[in-house]
Amino acid sequence: MDASGAGASGAGASGAGASGAPESEAPGSEARGEAEASPAPPGPLRPRITWQQLTLLPAVLVAVLLATWLWFRQADLDPLSENALSNGQVSKALWQHVELTVISTFFVLVIAIPLGVLLTRRAFRRATPAAMAVANMGQATPAIGLLALLVIWLGTGMKAALIGIIIYAVLPVLSNTIAGLDANDPTLLEAARGIGMSSWGVLGRVELPLAVPLILAGVRTALVLNVGTATLATFGGGGGLGVLITTGITNQRMPVLMLGSILTVVLALLVDWLASLAELLLRPRGLGVGK
Numbered sequence: 001m002d003a004s005g006a007g008a009s010g011a012g013a014s015g016a017g018a019s020g021a022p023e024s025e026a027p028g029s030e031a032r033g034e035a036e037a038s039p040a041p042p043g044p045l046r047p048r049i050t051w052q053q054l055t056l057l058p059a060v061l062v063a064v065l066l067a068t069w070l071w072f073r074q075a076d077l078d079p080l081s082e083n084a085l086s087n088g089q090v091s092k093a094l095w096q097h098v099e100l101t102v103i104s105t106f107f108v109l110v111i112a113i114p115l116g117v118l119l120t121r122r123a124f125r126r127a128t129p130a131a132m133a134v135a136n137m138g139q140a141t142p143a144i145g146l147l148a149l150l151v152i153w154l155g156t157g158m159k160a161a162l163i164g165i166i167i168y169a170v171l172p173v174l175s176n177t178i179a180g181l182d183a184n185d186p187t188l189l190e191a192a193r194g195i196g197m198s199s200w201g202v203l204g205r206v207e208l209p210l211a212v213p214l215i216l217a218g219v220r221t222a223l224v225l226n227v228g229t230a231t232l233a234t235f236g237g238g239g240g241l242g243v244l245i246t247t248g249i250t251n252q253r254m255p256v257l258m259l260g261s262i263l264t265v266v267l268a269l270l271v272d273w274l275a276s277l278a279e280l281l282l283r284p285r286g287l288g289v290g291k
Helices: 002-037 051-074 079-085 089-119 123-142 141-155 156-182 184-192 199-236 244-250 254-282
Strands: none
Touching: 002 051, 002 123, 051 244, 051 254, 079 244, 079 254, 089 123, 089 156, 089 254, 123 156, 123 199, 141 156, 141 199, 156 199, 184 199, 184 244, 199 254
């Protein structure tokens, strides 16, 4: 009896130990489960602009301008070339080119973005094909022919050149604005209306911010187009770097032609670089996640 009682008590003790083990391990397992289920802290946000994007292209452009300047210091220019490049003619032509580009781009934005917003509203959607056809005609027309018609109508000067450049550059901004607004998710817009936002509130706080990447891509394209088209303003008396290019071609003066061409290319690349930085900075932060 004593042995069986001892065995029974031993078995009871081992059973108690076995049954007590899970109870002692349960809190630890729950803590580990909660630790595994908790989300990891978010990592640091990636910078929108890297140092390569900030420095690489400007360094190349500075090197090109420096090499051009050194070449001109050693070049043997004849009196005609010196006359074309003296008395501030180069800086005047460059300033006129920048002025043509900036003013024309401003009016392109004022015309194309509001028109694109208007054509995506329900009441004006039927007019979208006609408006796009007119914009396509403006860009399909050869720029020099369009400028000639405007000079015949308005006379020579910067006004005719600006109107021609604006007509030529409206299409990319208009088409990208319409495409960006049409690409928005309808369920997202319905959710915005469902929380009580007005039509203007949905447009300003949901539709336009989501369409910003496409709109900025169109603006970037229009800027580069304007720089290139502004070289033709010289045929209408609008000035610009085209004066140097045409002088070099007609008089067969390679230094003048090269200077006008290099400055035009550098200006186009600089404008495209600035537009790319603006595209990165103005893009809504949430749209860049994972990129």
